[in-house]
Amino acid sequence: MNILEVKNxxxxxxxxxxxxxxxxxxxxxxxxxxxxxxxxxSGKSVTCRSIMRLNKxxxxxxxxxxxxxxxxxxxxxxDMRRRRGKNLCMIMQSGMSAFDPSxxxxxxxxxxxxxxxxxxxxxxxxxxxxxxxxxMLENPLEMMNKYPHQLSGxxxxxxxxxxxxxxxxxxxxxxEPTTALDAISQFExxxxxxxxxxxxxxxxxxxxxxxxxxxKMADEVLVMKDGEIVxxxxxxxxxxxxxxxxxxxxxxxxxxxxxxxxxxxxxx
Amino acid sequence: MGSYIIKRLISAIPLLFIISLIxxxxxxxxxxxxxxxxxxxxxxPKITEELIAQTKADLGMDKPFIIRYFDWVVACxxxxxxxxxxxxxxxxxxxGPAFLNTLKLTTVSSAAIIVLSILLGxxxxxxxxxxxxxxxxGLSFFLTAMPSYWLASLLIWYFxxxxxxxxxxxxxxxxxxxxxxxxxTVSYVGIYFRFVRSSMLSNLNEDYVLxxxxxxxxxxxxTMHILRNSLQVxxxxxxMAIPIILGSTVVIxxxxxxxxxxxxxxxxxxxxxxxxxxxxxxxxxxxFVLFNTISDIINAAMNPKLRNGL
Numbered sequence: 378m379n380i381l382e383v384k385n386x387x388x389x390x391x392x393x394x395x396x397x398x399x400x401x402x403x404x405x406x407x408x409x410x411x412x413x414x415x416x417x418x419s420g421k422s423v424t425c426r427s428i429m430r431l432n433k434x435x436x437x438x439x440x441x442x443x444x445x446x447x448x449x450x451x452x453x454x455x456d457m458r459r460r461r462g463k464n465l466c467m468i469m470q471s472g473m474s475a476f477d478p479s480x481x482x483x484x485x486x487x488x489x490x491x492x493x494x495x496x497x498x499x500x501x502x503x504x505x506x507x508x509x510x511x512x513m514l515e516n517p518l519e520m521m522n523k524y525p526h527q528l529s530g531x532x533x534x535x536x537x538x539x540x541x542x543x544x545x546x547x548x549x550x551x552x553e554p555t556t557a558l559d560a561i562s563q564f565e566x567x568x569x570x571x572x573x574x575x576x577x578x579x580x581x582x583x584x585x586x587x588x589x590x591x592x593k594m595a596d597e598v599l600v601m602k603d604g605e606i607v608x609x610x611x612x613x614x615x616x617x618x619x620x621x622x623x624x625x626x627x628x629x630x631x632x633x634x635x636x637x638x639x640x641x642x643x644x645x
Numbered sequence: 646m647g648s649y650i651i652k653r654l655i656s657a658i659p660l661l662f663i664i665s666l667i668x669x670x671x672x673x674x675x676x677x678x679x680x681x682x683x684x685x686x687x688x689x690p691k692i693t694e695e696l697i698a699q700t701k702a703d704l705g706m707d708k709p710f711i712i713r714y715f716d717w718v719v720a721c722x723x724x725x726x727x728x729x730x731x732x733x734x735x736x737x738x739x740x741g742p743a744f745l746n747t748l749k750l751t752t753v754s755s756a757a758i759i760v761l762s763i764l765l766g767x768x769x770x771x772x773x774x775x776x777x778x779x780x781x782x783g784l785s786f787f788l789t790a791m792p793s794y795w796l797a798s799l800l801i802w803y804f805x806x807x808x809x810x811x812x813x814x815x816x817x818x819x820x821x822x823x824x825x826x827x828x829x830t831v832s833y834v835g836i837y838f839r840f841v842r843s844s845m846l847s848n849l850n851e852d853y854v855l856x857x858x859x860x861x862x863x864x865x866x867x868t869m870h871i872l873r874n875s876l877q878v879x880x881x882x883x884x885m886a887i888p889i890i891l892g893s894t895v896v897i898x899x900x901x902x903x904x905x906x907x908x909x910x911x912x913x914x915x916x917x918x919x920x921x922x923x924x925x926x927x928x929x930x931x932x933f934v935l936f937n938t939i940s941d942i943i944n945a946a947m948n949p950k951l952r953n954g955l
Contacts, residue, residue: 460861461859462862469856474851478874489860489862506660
């Protein structure tokens with residue numbers, strides 16, 4: 378069963394009339410993970426934001442975004458806002474800039490959770506504390522009283538994951554969640570995502586140009602180039618038997634890189 | 646935060662010291678002999694060398710520079726700025742009330758400027774590119790370009806003479822504040838709301854705004870986060886605006902016959918009344934240091950990253 382069905386999504390710049398996403402259709406199955414790969418500027422992030430209707434003017438969008446059969450594109454702003462966070466949760470590329478730099482991160486957590494569940498501070502601390510420990514963050518209470526610049530990118534990324542655990546959304550949209558991290562934090566964050574999927578059975582859209590992470594996470598993959606979906610398929614077929622030139626190109630580029638790396642490691 | 650405030654206050658002391666030294670030194674470099682000024686002001690018909698020497702000794706001018714400087718600083722710390730050469734009255738008795746009058750005008754104007762700049766800046770940022778934004782910016786351009794004495798005269802002509810609603814001059818009642826405050830506010834708001842607007846607009850593109858919205862926060866809450874981060878730029882500008890207005894009310898005070906610092910300082914400069922000029926420069930410089938310090942402290946309170954900077 379499809380939890381999300383995007384049909385004929387078009388996104389364009391209303392000032393210049395330039396098309397950004399020309400005509401995209403894809404589905405996300407209940408409990409599965411859809412990877413979106415492609416170069417920078419291929420329209421991955423814009424596609425993600427369009428599902429949550431968070432693209433800012435002058436960007437406009439048309440088409441149907443069916444979430445559990447309901448078209449998000451026709452909802453009122455107020456109804457859409459209730460879906461954000463509660464049903465559709467986003468995890469951003471850079472934890473460092475995702476939280477208000479002038480507030481301790483607890484403020485954002487409290488505002489979000491009291492918006493959706495009406496919880497007070499003690500309830501937020503209890504639920505978040507539990508979720509943060511589950512993503513290997515020690516001393517959650519102390520962390521919640523720290524400012525973003527006092528924490529590392531990986532810690533903030535895992536805080537966002539912890540928040541999404543508490544929110545229990547139907548769909549998690551992760552927009553390049555590992556790109557801004559060092560290799561060790563990348564590994565930990567991907568690890569948390571894998572666990573998150575197992576525990577909660579959420580459906581995930583996982584955008585990345587890190588093919589390794591996508592391979593580990595995704596069941597199906599969309600390959601995007603210049604605002605179009607040029608190739609799609611399940612993870613095995615994309616990585617081993619794709620017929621499309623661009624897919625072959627990025628997979629082989631990745632193989633060449635990791636091949637070099639492996640050779641280097643062996644020679645050391 | 647407490648230790649930051651203490652450190653910041655202590656670091657202002659050397660600055661004040663240097664300012665006082667420069668103020669005192671510059672006045673001493675003036676080619677006019679103060680003793681001559683005093684004698685001329687007293688209307689002495691024939692100024693002889695002996696009289697000058699006598700006056701110098703009376704004023705303590707025969708002592709070395711450093712000793713005179715320290716005498717002056719110690720006296721200033723007791724709010725004793727000496728006596729006016731021209732009127733013979735203590736400087737504080739002249740400058741104190743004038744300072745208070747200007748301070749009243751400045752306080753009311755600054756409050757109006759800050760409130761209006763924030764309101765207009767936010768309104769324009771939230772409607773960027775649309776009618777409200779464009780018309781506010783257009784109108785402000787027009788109003789800021791008007792010289793303040795001309796705007797003041799226009800307002801006096803219309804509201805005081807033509808409609809006979811408001812007083813033309815003086816500071817006897819609340820109504821007396823309306824016109825001068827309006828003129829000062831108009832000439833500053835047109836510049837300052839743009840800082841708030843552009844700062845808001847650049848913050849609108851930050852990731853935390855997107856993430857806040859993606860978490861379902863209300864537009865009001867998101868705007869409050871943006872405002873808090875945007876105001877950090879504005880706080881420094883606003884805090885500097887207060888001493889600038891304090892020191893530049895001369896024109897407005899003259900048009901509205903406001904008995905403030907501006908009129909007093911111009912009179913003293915024309916009369917070469919050095920003790921008053923000295924005190925005026927010192928008070929304004931101290932106001933700049935004070936408000937700069939306050940702005941740093943407010944910014945540190947708003948932006949946690951700055952607290953470790955000292």
